[in-house]
Each structure stands twice: as C-alpha cells, then as structure tokens.
Amino acid sequence: xxxxxxxxxxxxxxxxxxxxxxxxxxxxxxxxxxxxxxxxxxxxxxxxxxxxxxxxxxxxxxxxxxxxxxxxxxxxxxxxxxxxxxxxxxxxxxxxxxxxxxxxxxxxxxxxxxxxxxxxxxxxxxxxxxxxxxxxxxxxxxxxxxxxxxxxxxxxxxxxxxxxxxxxxxxxxxxxxxxxxxxxxxxxxxxxxxxxxxxxxxxxxxxxxxxxxxxxxxxxxxxxxxxxxxxxxxxxxxxxxxxxxxxxxxxxxxxxxxxxxxxxxxxxxxxxxxxxxxxxxxxxxxxxxxxxxxxxxxxxxxxxxxxxxxxxxxxxxxxxxxxxxxxxxxxxxxxxxxxxxxxxxxxxxxxxxxxxxxxxxxxxxxxxxxxxxxxxxxxxxxxxxxxxxxxxxxxxxxxxxxxxxxxxxxxxxxxxxxxxxxxxxxxxxxxxxxxxxxxxxxxxxxxxxxxxxxxxxxxxxxxxxxxxxxx
Amino acid sequence: xxxxxxxxxxxxxxxxxxxxxxxxxxxxxxxxxxxxxxxxxxxxxxxxxxxxxxxxxxxxxxxxxxxxxxxxxxxxxxxxxxxxxxxxxxxxxxxxxxxxxxxxxxxxxxxxxxxxxxxxxxxxxxxxxxxxxxxxxxxxxxxxxxxxxxxxxxxxxx
Numbered sequence: 001x002x003x004x005x006x007x008x009x010x011x012x013x014x015x016x017x018x019x020x021x022x023x024x025x026x027x028x029x030x031x032x033x034x035x036x037x038x039x040x041x042x043x044x045x046x047x048x049x050x051x052x053x054x055x056x057x058x059x060x061x062x063x064x065x066x067x068x069x070x071x072x073x074x075x076x077x078x079x080x081x082x083x084x085x086x087x088x089x090x091x092x093x094x095x096x097x098x099x100x101x102x103x104x105x106x107x108x109x110x111x112x113x114x115x116x117x118x119x120x121x122x123x124x125x126x127x128x129x130x131x132x133x134x135x136x137x138x139x140x141x142x143x144x145x146x147x148x149x150x151x152x153x154x155x156x157x158x159x160x161x162x163x164x165x166x167x168x169x170x171x172x173x174x175x176x177x178x179x180x181x182x183x184x185x186x187x188x189x190x191x192x193x194x195x196x197x198x199x200x201x202x203x204x205x206x207x208x209x210x211x212x213x214x215x216x217x218x219x220x221x222x223x224x225x226x227x228x229x230x231x232x233x234x235x236x237x238x239x240x241x242x243x244x245x246x247x248x249x250x251x252x253x254x255x256x257x258x259x260x261x262x263x264x265x266x267x268x269x270x271x272x273x274x275x276x277x278x279x280x281x282x283x284x285x286x287x288x289x290x291x292x293x294x295x296x297x298x299x300x301x302x303x304x305x306x307x308x309x310x311x312x313x314x315x316x317x318x319x320x321x322x323x324x325x326x327x328x329x330x331x332x333x334x335x336x337x338x339x340x341x342x343x344x345x346x347x348x349x350x351x352x353x354x355x356x357x358x359x360x361x362x363x364x365x366x367x368x369x370x371x372x373x374x375x376x377x378x379x380x381x382x383x384x385x386x387x388x389x390x391x392x393x394x395x396x397x398x399x400x401x402x403x404x405x406x407x408x409x410x411x412x413x414x415x416x417x418x419x420x421x422x423x424x425x426x427x428x429x430x431x432x433x434x435x436x437x438x439x440x441x442x443x444x445x446x447x448x449x450x451x452x453x454x455x456x457x458x459x460x461x462x463x464x465x466x467x468x469x470x471x
Numbered sequence: 472x473x474x475x476x477x478x479x480x481x482x483x484x485x486x487x488x489x490x491x492x493x494x495x496x497x498x499x500x501x502x503x504x505x506x507x508x509x510x511x512x513x514x515x516x517x518x519x520x521x522x523x524x525x526x527x528x529x530x531x532x533x534x535x536x537x538x539x540x541x542x543x544x545x546x547x548x549x550x551x552x553x554x555x556x557x558x559x560x561x562x563x564x565x566x567x568x569x570x571x572x573x574x575x576x577x578x579x580x581x582x583x584x585x586x587x588x589x590x591x592x593x594x595x596x597x598x599x600x601x602x603x604x605x606x607x608x609x610x611x612x613x614x615x616x617x618x619x620x621x622x623x624x625x626x627x628x629x
Contacts, residue, residue: 055610118628159627160627160628163623163624163625163626163627163628164624166620166624167621167624167625170620170621170624318628426612429612429615430615430620430623430624430627432615433615433616433618433620433623434620435620
C-alpha cells in the first residue's frame with residue numbers, strides 16, 4: 001500500500017520542492033527561473049517514467065502542457081512576471097510544434113507503411129516466401145524466422161512484428177515435448193530478433209527517432225547512412241543471438257514445418273501498396289539524389305494511402321498516437337533543456353570535462369542499458385539523450401573519439417538492447433505470455449545479448465570513426 | 472486497473488458454485504459475479520453499467536424459471552451498452568429450436584454442454600476474455616499472465 005502511494009506522491013512532491021528552493025541553491029552560476037522550472041519538469045518526467053503512476057504517453061503530454069504553462073511566452077500570468085532572474089521564455093509555437101516535428105512525421109509515414117503492409121497482407125505473404133529457402137531443420141528455420149522478424153521490425157513496430165511471428169509459431173510450439181528446450185529457443189528468437197531489428201533503420205524503433213532530434217547540422221545522419229551501419233550491426237547481432245539460442249537451448253525435434261496460409265493479393269489496391277512501399281524505401285535510401293530528406297519522403301505514403309482509401313478513416317483511428325506523443329514529449333523535454341540555456345549552463349557547473357571521455361561513453365550506455373531493462377525504451381531515450389547530447393556538445397575531449405555522435409549512438413543502441421526481462425519490452429512480454437519461457441532463461445539470453453551488443457556497438461563506432469564515417 | 476467482470480448465471484446453487492470454482496484462476500485480477508436468475512443478472516448488469524465497469528464474459532444456463540438463458544442473452548446482445556460482451560451458453564437441456572434461437576438472436580460466442588470439462592471451460596473463458604480485452608482496447612499488458620497467448624498474437628496489430 002505504501003509503495004503505491006509513494007509512486008503518486010514522489011512525482012508531485014519532489015518537483016514542487018525543486019520549484020520552491022531558492023535559485024542559488026543549485027550551484028549553477030546565473031541560473032534563471034525558467035531553468036529552475038525546466039529542472040522541476042525534467043525531474044517530474046523522470047519520476048513519472050520510472051514509477052509509472054500515469055501511462056508513459058500521458059507523462060509526455062504532461063511535459064508539453066507544463067512547459068506551455070510555465071516556460072512559454074503565452075503561459076500563466078505569474079510565470080511571466082518580468083524579473084532579472086526570469087530568463088528566456090520559449091515560444092509556445094516551438095513547444096506545440098513538437099507534436100508535429102519532422103521526426104513525428106517520419107514515424108507517421110512509417111506507421112502508414114506498416115499498417116498498409118499488414119492490411120494488404122504483404123508482411124505475412126513475404127514471411128511465407130522468405131521462410132521457404134530455410135528448409136525444415138529447426139536450427140535453420142529459427143535463423144530464417146529471426147532474419148525475417150528483424151527485417152520486418154525495421155519498418156513495422158517491434159510489437160506488431162512479434163505478435164505476427166509468434167502467431168505463425170504457435171502451432172509449431174505445440175508440437176514440442178514439454179521438456180524440449182528447443183521451444184524456448186523458438187519462443188525467444190522472435191522477440192530478440194524484433195528488438196535487435198528495430199536498431200536497423202531510423203524508423204525501426206522510437207528511441208532512434210529521439211536520437212535523430214540530436215543528430216542535426218554537421219552531425220546529421222540520413223536514412224541511408226543510418227542503415228549503412230545499422231543493418232550490418234543487426235546482421236552481426238542476429239547471428240550471435242542465433243548461435244547463443246541454438247547452443248543454450250538445443251532442439252530435439254528433427255524437422256519443423258511452418259504452415260502459412262494465403263497468397264499474395266493482386267488487387268489494384270494491393271499493387272499500389274507494394275509499389276508505394278518499394279518506392280518510399282528507395283527514396284529513403286537515395287536521399288542524396290533527389291533532394292528530399294527522409295522526413296519529406298515519409299509523407300508520400302501518407303498521401304498515397306489516404307487518396308486510394310488504402311488507409312481509411314477507421315484505420316486512421318488505429319494509429320498508435322500514444323507512441324507519437326511519447327516521442328513528442330521527449331522532443332519537448334530536449335527543446336526545453338536546450339532553448340532555456342539550461343543544458344549548456346548545467347554542464348559547465350558539473351565537472352564532467354575531467355572525466356575520461358571513454359568512461360563517459362561506457363558509463364552513459366551502461367546506465368541506458370540498465371534503465372531500458374526495467375522501463376520503456378523510448379522513455380529511457382527521452383530522458384538520457386537530451387542530457388547526453390548536451391554533454392557531448394560541450395566536451396572537447398570527446399572529439400578524438402568521434403564527438404557527440406558517438407555518445408548519442410552508443411546510448412541509442414543501448415536503449416534497444418535492454419531485453420532481459422518480460423517487462424523490458426512488449427515483445428518480451430508477448431513471448432513470455434506463451435508460457436514456454438522462464439524469466440531466468442529470458443534473463444540469460446537477454447542479458448548476454450545486451451552486454452555483447454554494447455561491446456559490438458563500441459567496436460562499430462570505433463571503426464566508423466576510423467573510416468571517418470562519423471566525427 | 473480497470474474493473475472487468477465475468478458473470479455466471481444458473482438457478483441451481485451447486486452448479487453455480489462449481490462454475491465459479493472452475494473459474495477461480497481469474498479471481499485475483501477479475502471480478503467473478505454469481506447470479507441465480509436472469510432477473511438478478513439484468514439487475515447486476517444495470518449496476519455494473521452505472522459503475523462504468525466492463526462485462527467481459529457472461530456465462531448462462533438455459534433452463535431457468537421465469538426467464539430462460541437464451542432470452543437473457545438475446546436481451547444483452549441487443550443492448551448497445553454491452554456491445555462486445557462475450558456470451559457463453561452452458562446447458563444440457565437446449566432443444567434444437569433453442570439452439571437455433573441462441574445462435575441467431577443471442578449471437579452466442581460459445582456453447583458448452585453440461586456436464587462440462589473444467590479445463591475446456593477455463594480455456595474457453597480465457598480466449599473470450601482475451602478477445603474482449605483486445606477488442607475493447609483495454610491495456611492488455613496488465614492482464615497478460617491470465618490471458619490466452621495465441622489469441623493475443625492473432626489479434627494484436629500494432
């Protein structure tokens with residue numbers, strides 16, 4: 001009972017205390033009132049995302065509304081009382097604009113593609129065709145399943161992909177003897193591959209979108225550039241996960257038959273879906289040739305699918321607005337920290353510069369991995385990335401290692417690698433619900449992949465720096 | 472957490488108790504209600520609706536004095552407040568005409584014969600409950616340990 005109350009009390013009381021403290025008590029030189037309010041909002045967001053007294057997307061909306069009330073130029077009357085300590089109020093348009101920032105539009109485009117693909121059964125039909133070459137040997141069927149799950153989760157939500165692939169697997173899992181470890185491997189292979197696959201593209205998983213917000217100007221990474229390092233990373237990780245799963249949980253069944261019904265739709269609408277899908281992805285990959293960036297390209301499928309009633313009024317209501325809002329809140333948090341000047345000020349006050357930059361990279365990504373195992377990946381990214389981006393920008397000692405891009409990417413990848421518990425990600429929860437996996441087994445695989453994944457992330461970033469791809 | 476109800480209706484006390492006993496599995500997360508007649512059930516439905524609670528599954532016997540199970544389920548099927556409520560008829564004494572009416576008018580979601588297999592009843596309710604929760608857009612993650620995984624996989628689209 002006490003614990004339940006604490007989860008409601010803390011997110012209210014602690015930010016209030018921060019608001020009421022005298023401004024000099026923070027130890028930051030020339031701190032303004034606006035900056036103090038940002039700290040309070042940030043702390044509230046952190047507590048709400050960790051303790052979850054309200055849904056995580058509601059926290060995001062709350063951030064945006066509180067920013068509008070307390071630190072915008074059209075906020076509550078007393079929040080704008082002129083004083084030398086007030087600081088810089090942020091334009092309300094900027095804060096509201098986070099709901100429709102280009103990053104959100106990119107994700108909306110991704111949602112439209114995923115929705116149309118599911119509605120016109122492109123996903124399940126592709127799965128059927130792509131699984132064929134992997135034969136019937138359980139080991140290779142599992143590899144096939146993982147590759148396909150990963151490819152799909154690069155463009156669809158990790159949860160939807162997992163649900164679809166697990167529904168294909170259900171009849172097969174029923175054939176395993178109750179003691180056969182093979183079914184553990186199969187049940188785990190899907191969420192693991194979905195979590196890993198999300199790393200492959202900017203739209204693969206929401207933390208990537210949050211990262212894009214901080215990869216601007218000279219650090220800009222296009223859709224194609226992201227895939228240049230994202231996809232090889234996914235391939236390496238998938239292979240390692242596959243080896244891990246097939247060694248830890250060998251299967252005693254000799255043959256596996258996946259039976260997926262249906263055939264490719266050939267109606268005009270279905271063909272429009274196929275063509276739009278391919279064209280959009282090609283346009284994303286050829287960013288340099290046609291002058292459009294990935295954000296602009298993302299709206300093409302939105303227009304096409306709406307025009308041809310492929311995504312109808314009813315489908316529109318089923319879009320995961322909660323995910324879009326969750327990301328918006330993270331962006332708004334970053335905007336607040338950045339535009340109020342707090343990010344730059346606070347970093348100066350904390351002696352991070354004395355730390356060794358490698359220690360910072362490892363420390364930040366480990367913290368991110370740890371948090372992502374216990375809470376939403378997106379909320380983790382929302383909290384850590386604005387801090388990390390501010391740190392990275394101000395730390396000159398980081399430059400020889402690739403600068404802030406390295407720090408941001410390490411933390412972003414770490415956010416997707418948190419998958420050791422059923423509560424870590426919705427795909428994990430779904431696989432756990434199958435009843436074929438024990439928490440201990442999931443922890444062993446997920447924990448292992450998390451640590452190995454971080455090491456490979458470091459190696460990859462080092463190589464990217466060596467070939468001057470980043471930094 | 473939302474308040475989600477499973478209602479059992481049977482005029483024989485022992486039968487009712489045995490149904491509830493078989494559904495014990497759900498009792499820590501869902502509310503299991505017992506009614507001894509169709510009228511009692513309709514009254515309870517009014518109450519639950521006034522409290523804005525969900526009625527996920529309605530399990531009813533057919534042969535009861537005053538109002539039959541099929542009549543009860545038909546009434547619920549036509550009431551738009553309980554749109555989506557899963558209806559299960561649990562009976563050994565339905566004639567063919569009753570059965571036809573049950574399917575056509577009461578839009579049954581499931582039909583189990585008395586004497587039932589407890590495992591089968593549990594599994595059926597589990598599936599119906601999962602369908603209800605996903606269809607209603609209730610956050611399934613909270614209840615996931617009590618739900619039917621294959622049904623979830625089939626229904627989750629985003």
